[in-house]
Amino acid sequence: MIRVAVVDDEALVRLGFSLILNAAEDIEVVAAVPGGQALAAVAAHAPDLVLLDVRMPDIDGLTLLRELTDLPEAPVVAMLTTFDADEYIARALGRGACGYLLKDTDPDDLAPLVRSLVGGAVVLAPRIMPAVVDGYLRHHRDLGSGAERAAGLSERERGVLLLLAQGLSNTEIGRRLHLSTGTVKDHVSALLAKLGVTNRVQAALWAQRTGLLAADGAR
Structure with missing residues (x-):
């Protein structure tokens, strides 16, 4: 329950x-x-x-x-x-x-x-x-260069971020990437630290703000 x-x-x-x-x-x-x-x-x-x-x-x-x-x-x-x-x-x-x-x-x-x-x-x-x-x-003008932060992500972390930004849960991300839920949680924690944000919502908004979602869709 x-x-x-x-x-x-x-x-x-x-x-x-x-x-x-x-x-x-x-x-x-x-x-x-x-x-x-x-x-x-x-x-x-x-x-x-x-x-x-x-x-x-x-x-x-x-x-x-x-x-x-x-x-x-x-x-x-x-x-x-x-x-x-x-x-x-x-x-x-x-x-x-x-x-x-x-x-x-x-x-x-x-x-x-x-x-x-x-x-x-x-x-x-x-x-x-x-x-x-x-x-x-308005409240996060100091996030720094999106390109610099994106470059700090591993390919796997980038993939997790893109799915997270689409609103998928850890379980759904795991299914898409063939990972365990625990492994997804570890990747989420790592990418939050690298982006300098404190939660999934901020990470999703960062991905939208920096154009990461649009760039991925164009590939």
Whole structure:
């Protein structure tokens, strides 16, 4: 079972997400709490994934995100928002969020998105992609030469990065490249270090920004 915690200040949102996700045979919502109770709920229930509201009155979502990602056994965290041009997007991704979902996501899409997140994929709502890219470029002007960083990647790491940037999970990348999931994880860790980024989302955006995806498609 995939264990999920929903953290949102609105009881109706918590109830709606819980009902939708609990209807899936392989997903269980183990906690649905406001922000102030999030850390205690995660400690008590050890969820695989936390769906975290960005804006809450009792605690700042970005502060809570940092606390969650700093845990020794940190869960995957995806941010929830009602806005498709949220100014917090780039900051959340920079602090370790692995996805950004809109609260009006189609209910039929929610369970597959949860599975993708837990499987290691980057999940970004299509409507927020322009805001993600624009925010990333504004906040990461110091990334250095794309050519220099790309040259530091091995051929295998480059292949993993290209598939990662297409939104594939570690398991899916392994199938494509005939590698074990553990080996894919090792390659992902190595390429993140070489690119100077902290998570898969930043790596995917780096590949898009530097033209690596376009260059690969042209070959």
